[in-house]
Amino acid sequence: MIFHPTAIAGAFEIEPEMLQDERGTFARTFCAEIFGERGLVAEWRQCNISTNPRRGTLRGMHWQAEPHGEAKLVRATRGRVYDVALDLRPKSPSYRNWAAVELDERRANAFYIPPGCAHGFLTLEDDSALFYQMSTPYVPGAARCLRWDDPAFAIDWPSPPALIGARDAACPDFTEEVAP
Template identity: 65%
Template sequence: MKFLPTAVLGAFAVEVDARSDDRGMFARTFDAQTFAAQGLVPVYPQCNVSQNHRRGTLRGMHYQADPRPEVKLVRAIRGRVFDVALDLRPDSPSYLTWAAVELDAARRNAFYIPAGCAHGFLTLEDDCELFYQMSEVYVPELARGVRWDDPAFAIAWPFAPSVISERDAALDSYSQERSL
């Protein structure tokens, strides 16, 4: 595996080393010892999937607050998505910076998103499915989110979403969210 740093401190694009022969392909997509050696979280007690029917579906920007912030390791297992990490850690050198990775099921790549970062994605084609490994279990009262189009972040989405939940569309801007 290769860990490629992004503009967000501690967020990495994770590329697999696929080996092919006449039988097909094999690649290791996760190894706890390799992740630990990189200083990354090696244990994920919860896994989730997100299935999305239509191109242009946006989910985000979500995170889990202290005292149980979550690391996410996200992978497309069908289709392609524009996946975004947004640094909301006030003490981070990359505070309020975002980074994006195009996750592609055919490439089998992943995005490691550190705790304290919001996460969201936009589907680039119909019928996308994502697999999330989570370092914390979901705690509903700690669930938070910020607007996907907040000018404070200026995320350069590839195009405007055509499908977004009422909840995500109604999220507060970051300055409003912080004052709560």
């Protein structure tokens, strides 16, 4: 696995090292020992999928408040998505910065997002799907969201969303009280 740092402290794009022969390809996509050596979460407590039939579907920006902060390892299993992490950790050197990774099923790359970061994505192709590995279970009372186009962060989305759910459209702008 090749770990590429992003603009977010502790967040990485992870590329598998593909081995190829006449049968096809093989690659390791996760190794607890390697993640642990890097100080990353290496235990996943919940896995989720997100299917998105329409290009331009936007979901986000979501996270769980402490003490239920969650690390995420996100991968496109079908199609392509523009995946974004936003650092909401006040003591982080990248606080209030964002990073984006284009996840592509053909590249089999992943985005590791540390706890304390909001997450969202925009589908770049019809019929895109994501697989999430989560370090903590979902706790409804800890769920938080911020507006995807909050000017406080100026996330550079590749295009405006064509479809956004009512919950995500109603997320508030950033304040220290919303995202301490």
